[in-house]
Amino acid sequence: MLELTLQALFSGLLAGGYYATVAVGLALVFGTMRVINLAHGELVLLAAYVAYAAETNYGVNPVMAIPVALVIVGTASAIVYALLSRINQDREINSLILTFGLGIILTNAILSIWAADIHSTSDPWFQDSMVIADTLFAMNAEVAAFIGGLVLMAGVWWWLNHSWQGRAVRALSSNRAAATLMGVNPRKIEILSFLIAALLATFAGFAIYTGKTVFPALGHVLTVKAFIITVLAGMGSIPGVLIGAIMIGVIESLTVTYLSASLQELAGMILFLVVLFVSPSGLFGGGRALAR
Amino acid sequence: MTNALDILTLRAGYGAINVLWDVSLSVETGKTTVIVGPNGAGKTTLLRAIMGLVPATAGDIRVDGQSRKAMKTWDRVADGVVMIPEGRMIFPDMTVEDNLMMGAFPPGCRRDWKRNKAMVMDMFPRLAERRGQIAGTLSGGEAQMLAIGRGLMEQPRVCLIDEPSLGLAPVVVDEIFRILARLRAEGLTILLVEQNTSRALKIADHVYLMQSGKVVLSERGDRVDLERLHALYFAHETAA
Ligand SMILES: Nc1ncnc2c1ncn2[C@@H]1O[C@H](COP(=O)(O)OP(=O)(O)OP(=O)(O)O)[C@@H](O)[C@H]1O
Ligand SMILES: [Mg+2]
Numbered sequence: 001m002l003e004l005t006l007q008a009l010f011s012g013l014l015a016g017g018y019y020a021t022v023a024v025g026l027a028l029v030f031g032t033m034r035v036i037n038l039a040h041g042e043l044v045l046l047a048a049y050v051a052y053a054a055e056t057n058y059g060v061n062p063v064m065a066i067p068v069a070l071v072i073v074g075t076a077s078a079i080v081y082a083l084l085s086r087i088n089q090d091r092e093i094n095s096l097i098l099t100f101g102l103g104i105i106l107t108n109a110i111l112s113i114w115a116a117d118i119h120s121t122s123d124p125w126f127q128d129s130m131v132i133a134d135t136l137f138a139m140n141a142e143v144a145a146f147i148g149g150l151v152l153m154a155g156v157w158w159w160l161n162h163s164w165q166g167r168a169v170r171a172l173s174s175n176r177a178a179a180t181l182m183g184v185n186p187r188k189i190e191i192l193s194f195l196i197a198a199l200l201a202t203f204a205g206f207a208i209y210t211g212k213t214v215f216p217a218l219g220h221v222l223t224v225k226a227f228i229i230t231v232l233a234g235m236g237s238i239p240g241v242l243i244g245a246i247m248i249g250v251i252e253s254l255t256v257t258y259l260s261a262s263l264q265e266l267a268g269m270i271l272f273l274v275v276l277f278v279s280p281s282g283l284f285g286g287g288r289a290l291a292r
Numbered sequence: 293m294t295n296a297l298d299i300l301t302l303r304a305g306y307g308a309i310n311v312l313w314d315v316s317l318s319v320e321t322g323k324t325t326v327i328v329g330p331n332g333a334g335k336t337t338l339l340r341a342i343m344g345l346v347p348a349t350a351g352d353i354r355v356d357g358q359s360r361k362a363m364k365t366w367d368r369v370a371d372g373v374v375m376i377p378e379g380r381m382i383f384p385d386m387t388v389e390d391n392l393m394m395g396a397f398p399p400g401c402r403r404d405w406k407r408n409k410a411m412v413m414d415m416f417p418r419l420a421e422r423r424g425q426i427a428g429t430l431s432g433g434e435a436q437m438l439a440i441g442r443g444l445m446e447q448p449r450v451c452l453i454d455e456p457s458l459g460l461a462p463v464v465v466d467e468i469f470r471i472l473a474r475l476r477a478e479g480l481t482i483l484l485v486e487q488n489t490s491r492a493l494k495i496a497d498h499v500y501l502m503q504s505g506k507v508v509l510s511e512r513g514d515r516v517d518l519e520r521l522h523a524l525y526f527a528h529e530t531a532a
């Protein structure tokens with residue numbers, strides 16, 4: 001019993017790692033542009049399918065396809081930005097409609113190219129399991145994704161806090177006019193945040209393809225999950241998002257272990273609603289995306 | 293010698309609402325120019341138009357004789373036109389130090405940011421004590437000092453300062469004006485907007501009075517008669 005619980009907690013922790021990489025991208029874009037990119041999960045999906053295509057069509061290790069995926073996902077993300085920045089009326093609602101539509105287009109493009117089948121890597125190394133502390137099992141891919149995700153998020157965190165451009169991201173999300181008065185060109189910073197979101201999305205896509213399974217409808221699920229995590233964390237900070245993501249991962253994994261796999265998505269949603277009910281500004285308050 | 297800043301028959305406003313009606317004024321290099329005027333006269337709108345935060349619909353804005361009307365705000369900042377805005381607009385979630393570093397964001401200012409920060413810390417010892425503190429927790433006076441320090445980090449050629457004494461306790465107002473006097477003595481070119489007329493006149497090389505989006509008085513600082521200025525000021529207020 002205890003072992004089962006520990007294993008569920010451990011698996012949840014690992015899942016939380018890559019959920020967080022998805023959510024940080026969403027939060028970063030929200031911070032600079034005040035826009036929820038509802039196509040964000042589809043960018044992750046796109047990366048996963050690039051990995052799949054590389055492996056099945058070209059026979060290369062998915063890891064080797066990361067640079068190509070970065071270019072493709074980065075371009076897609078830049079197109080989302082270019083379209084969003086053309087909206088000049090009723091931005092809140094129109095940006096939701098636009099990105100929702102773009103997500104559907106991406107999902108259907110993937111559906112028509114690769115069909116609705118479920119895929120995962122055929123590379124045995126990723127699927128091999130390792131045993132930690134004699135009792136905890138994990139696939140190599142899960143551990144690699146968790147560690148890689150932490151390193152990536154630490155990098156983004158450092159960048160936000162210690163680089164000129166990163167500081168400008170925080171300034172822009174705090175006060176747009178004031179940031180402009182510091183010589184910040186908001187468009188440059190916005191596009192930068194979309195590109196970093198694309199970097200995180202690409203990483204997450206590869207993590208999912210190697211450690212889980214992919215199918216066209218997944219994009220939408222990931223967007224909702226990232227949104228829930230971001231709101232749960234109160235949009236306060238990268239560490240906050242990470243904690244929120246791990247909570248979702250753990251709740252899901254406990255649900256799958258003790259109740260039923262079919263209740264997995266519901267469990268996260270219930271946690272989300274309970275937290276919002278108790279603390280409307282999220283777990284860590286704030287409200288300014290990634291301001292610290 | 294050309295002026296640091298020339299405003300020529302400027303019109304600007306917010307969409308369909310025009311606020312500035314053919315405003316003309318000049319800011320001499322190395323001098324302190326003061327704009328006074330009642331609430332809603334358009335003083336802040338003028339400064340925002342100079343920065344390009346509101347579009348100029350007619351007239352011109354010249355810095356050192358060259359038109360800047362078509363330039364984006366961030367390019368004007370990089371060009372040395374700096375605004376310390378009304379209400380301070382510091383970044384409340386950042387530390388004091390990070391706020392100052394944002395002031396050094398324009399590429400030309402980054403190289404010397406350490407030296408400039410030392411200069412600012414020397415001018416405002418209170419900021420030095422609180423360098424790691426989250427700026428949102430500063431008192432009003434400290435926040436205003438931070439806003440001024442951040443503006444100085446931008447290495448201004450012309451510094452627009454909007455109501456720096458607003459909402460501050462009298463002792464703190466004294467301190468702010470001491471700093472403004474020091475900056476003036478150091479030869480910084482300043483365009484100061486103030487409602488505290490008597491204090492502002494003491495450091496003014498030139499004074500403009502604005503009312504209802506127009507300049508109604510232009511006078512050398514040492515020639516302004518405070519009583520006459522106040523008479524004009526309040527004549528408008530009672531008439532309106
Ligand atoms: N964002 C805005 N949209 C529409 N009208 C505005 C806006 N900001 C200011 N105004 C209007 O423009 C006019 C001038 O305002 P402005 O803030 O420039 O005056 P001010 O001289 O700075 O006043 P104060 O001393 O109160 O700061 C006012 O009638 C004001 O109502
Ligand atoms: Mg004003």
